Amino acid sequence: MLHSQIHRKTLANGIVAIAIGNPSTDIMAARFFSRGGSRYDPTPGTGNLMASAITKGTANLSSMEIAERAESVGASLGTDVTSDYFLANLKTVSSDFGEMLALTSEILREPSFPAAEVELEKRLTLQSIRSQREQPFSVAFSELRSAMYGQHPYALSTLGTEDDVATLVPQDLHRYHRAYLRPDNLIVTLVGCIEPDRAIALLEETFGDWEASGLPTDLPPLPAPNTEPRRVGLAQDTQQSIVMLGYSAPSVLAPAHPDEPDEYAALKLLNTYLGNGLSSRLFVELREKRGLAYDVSAFFPTRVDLSQFVAYIGTAPANTEVALDGLQAELDRLVARPLDPEELETSKRKLLGQYALGKQTNAQIAQILGWYETIGLGTDFDERFPEAIEAVTVEAAQETARKYFSGTPYISVVGPEAAIEPVLGAAAVG
Amino acid sequence: MxxxxxxxxxxxxxxxxxxxxxxxxxxxxxxxxxxxxxxxxxxxxxxxxxxxxxxxxxxxxxxxxxxxxxxxxxxxxxxxxxxxxxxxxxxxxxxxxxxxxxxxxxxxxxxxxxxxxxxxxxxxxxxxxxxxxxxxxxxxxxxxxxxxxxxxxxxxxxxxxxxxxxxxxxxxxxxxxxxxxxxxxxxxxxxxxxxxxxxxxxxxxxxxxxxxxxxxxxxxxxCTDFRPPASYRDDRPVSAPPRQTQICRDILELPNLELARLNLAWHGPGVENLRDGYVLDAIAMILSGGRSSPLVRELREQRQWVQAIGSYFSLQQDSGLFSISAWLDATYLQNVEEAIVARLAELHDTAIAPAVLERAKRQLCNDFVFSTETPSQLAGLYGYYHTLDRADRAFDYPREIATISPEEITTVARRYLATDAYTATIAICEPAT
Structure with missing residues (x-):
């Protein structure tokens, strides 16, 4: 439905503009994506630091002047980097939109990365990296991610590591900015009360004279993870143990063969079946029937490169092994037997219903369409995805489960030493 | 019928x-x-x-x-x-x-x-x-x-x-x-x-x-055929909290803590005085709503004592709560607390510049627009206001915010945010054993 409402224009400098009108509220949302993301960080953490520092000075404006301009009209303007793309997001009431587009243009085109501001953001980033150790879930996930991804950049959080971030200087940010933030690598989505052609014209007025660099826009392939499943973990003085089970899973861009199952769609459905909502399999079996956890679920993120399928649970330290066995039994069950057709249909309705509910606000629509375009799926993936989900059969789901969940999983545990030792073996407790 | x-x-x-x-x-x-x-x-x-x-x-x-x-x-x-x-x-x-x-x-x-x-x-x-x-x-x-x-x-x-x-x-x-x-x-x-x-x-x-x-x-x-009411026990009103008459400081030692926390809190009005609650929303926005606000500018950007700082007013039925929270290196706990108190003293003593107040109002009104976009946001807003007070108050918000004057900011800051009587809660890392 969204796809038919899209107004699309490629500006002369290469910016792809995608606009949708929504007259029901006085809100304009815009998102600016550049391809790349932290997976292309020359030094881990470069993209994130660039995103933090980019709003802190331009050729003409100081950090405070930028903040005052956005805050004086009550606009929200933020920047971020994920593993797969850089993002600036803007939200305003309609009357301020043009002025805020001009400010965003100045920030994205001519950041000055003042040395003092870069130093400040660097110090704050180092603190954030350390703060991740305060949450047992993020410690367990960080251990799992690094075991699974080895040499691949997905092994690290977008923040980078303390050692790497400490070496970054403004010159690194300028270089990264020049390489990735350029009109011929930019996708802009504009959603809201301003009529789409008018919104695109406003974009053209503010971004149209940004000259393309002419550099190639290819993104080179990344190193394979080259890892073997193993058990990792960290002893911490916590109330709960966190247990995670991880399996390598395909990229959303993995080529699909006509006579093979769409593995991405099948794994999205298996993830929904296991981990989505109060009626999901893990919730019912491990929480409702056995009282082992408050939080038990699964996730399978959509990734440009190799993804991961993770099931996790937070449980009482005394139940660490029982909970691990419980998670494992549910993954094994998907390999051993096909889902009932009714289970599959329920999972489809659940997944598609929630997919639709995730596109309610202007910002959500701007995010999903821009993201699809940026990672190479195209905005029509918004229509192809539900079709692919509908087409998954019980056979395809089981075949995919067999392919990905038959082997030994990667396991990560965090909790009190005595609780995690039986899982890891005494020598491995960090 | x-x-x-x-x-x-x-x-x-x-x-x-x-x-x-x-x-x-x-x-x-x-x-x-x-x-x-x-x-x-x-x-x-x-x-x-x-x-x-x-x-x-x-x-x-x-x-x-x-x-x-x-x-x-x-x-x-x-x-x-x-x-x-x-x-x-x-x-x-x-x-x-x-x-x-x-x-x-x-x-x-x-x-x-x-x-x-x-x-x-x-x-x-x-x-x-x-x-x-x-x-x-x-x-x-x-x-x-x-x-x-x-x-x-x-x-x-x-x-x-x-x-x-x-x-x-x-x-x-x-x-x-x-x-x-x-x-x-x-x-x-x-x-x-x-x-x-x-x-x-x-x-x-x-x-x-x-x-x-x-x-x-x-x-x-x-939605009919309710069970006959039972008595859990005699209902009784929530007792009014004791007046804050001095600075009360609690220190928590927590394991695995990388950054210290500082939380300063004051009693605010309950629903019987929503107007003062709106003014406290504006004060929170003035103090820490964005990089150009005094607390963020001074403590995060200039002195670089905090990782982050924020403040908010939380409306509760009987007694709301105003709090200012900072994430920081433990070395700066005292400096940051003093700086916050100094900013509050300024609010008590000096009239707020009209431009600063206007900016805070605009931020609050836009935030209100941004938080009433979806059916679930609207349903939540109506239900929340009606359970605490009356649903029609929910949409008074932009109008109430628009009429706040600089004098009212001073009056409400003095009424609730005493510089010599508040609750400070601090978390630091528990010493290694």
């Missing part, structure tokens, strides 16, 4: 401000309805004045535990059947409990409205609270508490509330404690349920692509 619903807003000026309609049934149940044709969904959000503030101290955690048990079914619905019915249709459901309310919501496709409402009503009106499910679910709540205790910010918040509201339900954690929950019985929970899950305590908000007639008819058919 006469229409059991009547419009409760007698003043047409008042009701016209709200894009929704408020109706009250003869038995006291309130329906707030807004039709939005542009979206193919309906959100039903049922708010119950059955929060933790009604608990006796020895039953701490009861209201929240009951929220879990509501989903364990009725004579007609087996445990989990409701979740399957909603989610199997592609809908979503969940619930939340605070000191002042419990609420339960479903989002479904518009065509599923009539099919799903009966089950939600059945759960809330006729929860069975089976003994064996009670025992099992208690383990789940213990895990919820354990997870909360592994989060330093949650621990700090609990300590602030305990210090600010001694001997009041607001001072006890909504989740309760293991000790209290261990001695709780299903029978006590059933009594609590039957006392508070009654029509006069309920606000049903229905927002989305459904007409008023459909909403009312479904409610008339299915």
């Amino acid at each position: 006469s229409d059991p619903f009547r419009t409760s807003t007698a003043d047409p000026q008042l009701s016209s401000r709200l894009p929704a309609n408020i109706y009250q049934r003869a038995d006291g149940l309130t329906l707030i309805h807004q039709e939005i044709e542009a979206v193919p969904v309906v959100v039903t959000d049922i708010w119950v004045d059955a929060g933790a503030r009604h608990e006796y101290p020895e039953d701490s955690g009861l209201a929240h535990f009951l929220e879990h048990m509501i989903f364990k079914g009725t004579d007609r619905l087996s445990p989990g059947a409701f979740d399957c019915a909603i989610e199997g249709r592609g809908g979503a459901t969940n619930a939340a409990t605070s000191h002042d309310y419990a609420h339960f919501y479903i989002t479904t496709a518009d065509r599923d409205f009539e099919a799903t409402l009966p089950d939600l009503c059945d759960l809330l009106l006729r929860a069975k609270i089976p003994d064996d499910e009670f025992e099992l679910e208690r383990e789940v709540v213990y895990e919820e508490i354990a997870q909360y205790r592994d989060n330093p910010d949650d621990c700090l918040f609990a300590a602030t509330m305990a210090s600010l509201y001694p001997a009041s339900a607001y001072g006890r954690p909504v989740l309760g404690t293991r000790d209290r929950l261990e001695s709780l019985t299903p029978e006590t929970m059933r009594q609590f349920h039957r006392q508070y899950y009654q029509p006069h305590n309920m606000t049903v908000t229905i927002v989305g692509n459904v007409s008023f007639d459909r909403a009312r008819d479904a409610l008339e058919r299915h």
Whole structure:
């Protein structure tokens, strides 16, 4: 439905503009994506630091002047980097939109990365990296991610590591900015009360004279993870143990063969079946029937490169092994037997219903369409995805489960030493 | 038969401000309805004045535990059947409990409205609270508490509330404690349920692509036959918190802490004085709403003492709470506390510049627009305001904010935010053993 409402224009400098009108509220949302993301960080953490520092000075404006301009009209303007793309997001009431587009243009085109501001953001980033150790879930996930991804950049959080971030200087940010933030690598989505052609014209007025660099826009392939499943973990003085089970899973861009199952769609459905909502399999079996956890679920993120399928649970330290066995039994069950057709249909309705509910606000629509375009799926993936989900059969789901969940999983545990030792073996407790 | 619903807003000026309609049934149940044709969904959000503030101290955690048990079914619905019915249709459901309310919501496709409402009503009106499910679910709540205790910010918040509201339900954690929950019985929970899950305590908000007639008819058919009220115990009002007369400082030592926390808190008004609450919202925005605000500019950007700093006013029925929180290196705890107090003193002594006030107002009004975009946001807003006070107040917000004057900022800052009487809660890393 969204796809038919899209107004699309490629500006002369290469910016792809995608606009949708929504007259029901006085809100304009815009998102600016550049391809790349932290997976292309020359030094881990470069993209994130660039995103933090980019709003802190331009050729003409100081950090405070930028903040005052956005805050004086009550606009929200933020920047971020994920593993797969850089993002600036803007939200305003309609009357301020043009002025805020001009400010965003100045920030994205001519950041000055003042040395003092870069130093400040660097110090704050180092603190954030350390703060991740305060949450047992993020410690367990960080251990799992690094075991699974080895040499691949997905092994690290977008923040980078303390050692790497400490070496970054403004010159690194300028270089990264020049390489990735350029009109011929930019996708802009504009959603809201301003009529789409008018919104695109406003974009053209503010971004149209940004000259393309002419550099190639290819993104080179990344190193394979080259890892073997193993058990990792960290002893911490916590109330709960966190247990995670991880399996390598395909990229959303993995080529699909006509006579093979769409593995991405099948794994999205298996993830929904296991981990989505109060009626999901893990919730019912491990929480409702056995009282082992408050939080038990699964996730399978959509990734440009190799993804991961993770099931996790937070449980009482005394139940660490029982909970691990419980998670494992549910993954094994998907390999051993096909889902009932009714289970599959329920999972489809659940997944598609929630997919639709995730596109309610202007910002959500701007995010999903821009993201699809940026990672190479195209905005029509918004229509192809539900079709692919509908087409998954019980056979395809089981075949995919067999392919990905038959082997030994990667396991990560965090909790009190005595609780995690039986899982890891005494020598491995960090 | 006469229409059991009547419009409760007698003043047409008042009701016209709200894009929704408020109706009250003869038995006291309130329906707030807004039709939005542009979206193919309906959100039903049922708010119950059955929060933790009604608990006796020895039953701490009861209201929240009951929220879990509501989903364990009725004579007609087996445990989990409701979740399957909603989610199997592609809908979503969940619930939340605070000191002042419990609420339960479903989002479904518009065509599923009539099919799903009966089950939600059945759960809330006729929860069975089976003994064996009670025992099992208690383990789940213990895990919820354990997870909360592994989060330093949650621990700090609990300590602030305990210090600010001694001997009041607001001072006890909504989740309760293991000790209290261990001695709780299903029978006590059933009594609590039957006392508070009654029509006069309920606000049903229905927002989305459904007409008023459909909403009312479904409610008339299915939100009736309440259990006869039981007495959990004699209800009693929340005792007023003691006046803050000095600086009260608590220090928590937590394991695995990388950054220290500093939280300064003051009692604010309850719903009896919403106007002062709005002014405190503006003060929070003036103090720390963005990089150009004084606290962020001075402490994060210039002196570089904090990782982050923020402030907010949290409205509660009987006594709201204003707090300023900073994440920082422990070395700067004292400097930051002094700097915050100095900023407050400035608010007491110097009139706020009109431009600064205008900026804060614009930020607040835009935030209000941004937070009323979806049916679920609207349903939540109406239900929340009506449970604490009156739903039409929700849409007074932009107008109230617009009329705040510099003098009012000074008056309200002096009234609530004393520089020599507040509660400071500090978290530092526990020394290595």
